[in-house]
Amino acid sequence: MRVALIGATGFVGSHILKELIDRNFSIKAFARNVDKIEDHKNVAKIALDVNNVQNLATELVGADVVISAFNAGWQNPNIYDDFLKGAKAIEDATKLAGVKRLIVIGGAGSLFVNEDKKLQIIDAPGFPEEIKPGALAARDYYTILKDDNQLDWTMFSPAPEMHQGTSGVRKGTYRIGKDVPVFDENGRSILSVEDLALVIVDEVENAKFIKQRFTAAY
Structure with missing residues (x-):
């Protein structure tokens, strides 16, 4: 299976990239600065501005699935507008590419x-x-994505305490939810970024949440 990963050097994207490599996928890894991506025989590194829809679409042609781990930058004062613009550009390019x-x-x-x-x-x-x-940008984009009838889209919402479980832990297990967080016996919803990557690549392989949003936690 051929996977296009956008945002491959980010906090989430870099872990998804590792999971894809470990499972022997053929990967196109997109990032603003691809120098951060280690060389690997299964990885084609592509430096590209996601807002250039035509160029992005050209590079996405032939992919079986596009994963968007796009992040406009938490310190970016224009994060709301920049996230929505980038997310919609990725959606448009995916359709234009025939993915x-x-x-x-x-x-x-x-x-x-x-x-x-x-x-x-x-x-x-x-x-x-x-x-x-x-967070508002991500919520508003989900509203937009839900109206897309052309793509087999999936939205993943991380566990609210995803950042609390990121110390190199990969348990290899998780529980799935839909519109409400998956809580543990202490009323907390935690998942490491390593296991978030596991969830996403499992969805790539199994396609259980087509035209749906889902979440996961321990």
Whole structure:
């Protein structure tokens, strides 16, 4: 299977790249600076601005699935607009390239706090203000993606405490949820970035969440 990975040098994307390499996929790895990507026989490194839809589409031709781990930069003062612009450009380029499947790494903010689905995490008291613009962009893009009837899209929302489980831990196990976080016995939703990569590559192989959003945690 041929996979195009956008954002291959980012915090999430670099771990997805490693998981794809370990499973012997053929990979096109896209990043602004590909010097950070180690040479590997299964990896073609492509430096490209995702907002150049035509050039991106040309490079995506022939892929079986596109994974977008695009991030406009948490310190970027224009993260809201830049994320939406980049995410929509990737979606458009995927369609223009004739690729059917697009897996997008979104945010946890659009998950609901509980099963009554009346309150999203981003609107709950105590949500960190410093990441709110990026979280709002991810939520608003999910609303846009849901209306795409051409692609077999999938949106993945990480566990809310994904950053709490990133110390090199790969348990190789996880539990799946849909619109509400997967909580443990202590009421926490945690998943390491290594196991997030496992979840995503499992979805590449198994295609269980076509035209759906899902989440995962321990």
